[in-house]
Amino acid sequence: MADPMKIRATASGDVCEIKVLMSHPMETGQRKESDGKIVPAHFIQTFTIAVNGKTVIDAGTGTSVSRNPVFGFKVKGPKAGDKVTVSWVDNLGDKRTDEATVA
Amino acid sequence: MDATRRTLLRGMGSTGLLAAAIAAGVLKPTRVFAAEYNKVAFEAKDLAGGLKGIGAASPAESKDIVLSAPEIAENGAVVSVTVASKIPGTSALAVFVEKNPMPLSAHFQFLNGALPEARLNVKMSQTSLIKAVALANGKAYMAQKEVKVTMGGCGG
Structure with missing residues (x-):
């Protein structure tokens, strides 16, 4: 199981900034170990961000997203105290969901 | 069943x-999952295939897409890219790294008040154009910027 995500959601005025750091190796399947063996692909394929249960971001990611991906988004509407939920699924079927509260 | x-x-x-x-x-x-993985687009080996995969076969150049990325990336493993669209009705944005083995890096759909803007880090195998594609009202728009890479981020 992957490590927890770091989620920061800050509302300023009308707009809420959501930053997410996911802990994931994001292996491309093209990298070789020193012994010449290919490291199998292992990367996040989809993730969603929801505010109070309503999806705001629906994303797909390929192997060229950096290791331990960081994403930043802006959403109109959320207020302090609203709940932000982020879920991802990777190509091996592993998944993780974490929550944070809008500050 | x-x-x-x-x-x-x-x-x-x-x-x-x-x-x-x-x-x-x-x-x-x-x-099973809320979001469907667009395998065709993400595994396309060239830009044309990736564009077609997301339904943006021939995007028109637009100055209303703001794409910011460094001129020179010392480390191709982490290149910070920000895209934002000022085109009314933008529902999705995609980021491509043209010369990567699989150019499509990420695809975002914006729903329920999300602004058409995203920041992410991408890997770059070599110096390449980064292309940001916006989908708005069934049309595709594009902006691009070259990033010079001094050390690749996809190899060993």
Whole structure:
């Protein structure tokens, strides 16, 4: 199981900034170990961000997203105290969901 | 029959079996996960294939897409990219790294008040154009910027 995500959601005025750091190796399947063996692909394929249960971001990611991906988004509407939920699924079927509260 | 399949899928969710089943084409992942993985677009080996995969076969150049990325990236493993669209009705944005083995890096759909703007880090195998594509009202728009890479981020 992957490590927890770091989620920061800050509302300023009308707009809420959501930053997410996911802990994931994001292996491309093209990298070789020193012994010449290919490291199998292992990367996040989809993730969603929801505010109070309503999806705001629906994303797909390929192997060229950096290791331990960081994403930043802006959403109109959320207020302090609203709940932000982020879920991802990777190509091996592993998944993780974490929550944070809008500050 | 469908119910059985669902139970089966849930049961396999935490193991690699599910991925294997999807890869074999036996099961479609759409029913299990909220977001469907656009395999065709993400595994396309060239830009044209990737664009076609997201329904943006021939995007028009637009100055209303703001794409910011460094001129020179010392480390191709982490290149910070920000895209924002000022085109009214933008529903999705995609980021491509033209010369990567698989150019499509990420695809975002904006729903329920999300502004058409995203920041992410991408890997770059070599100096390449980064292309940001916006989808708005069934049309595709594009902006691009070259990033020079002094050390690749996809090799060993």
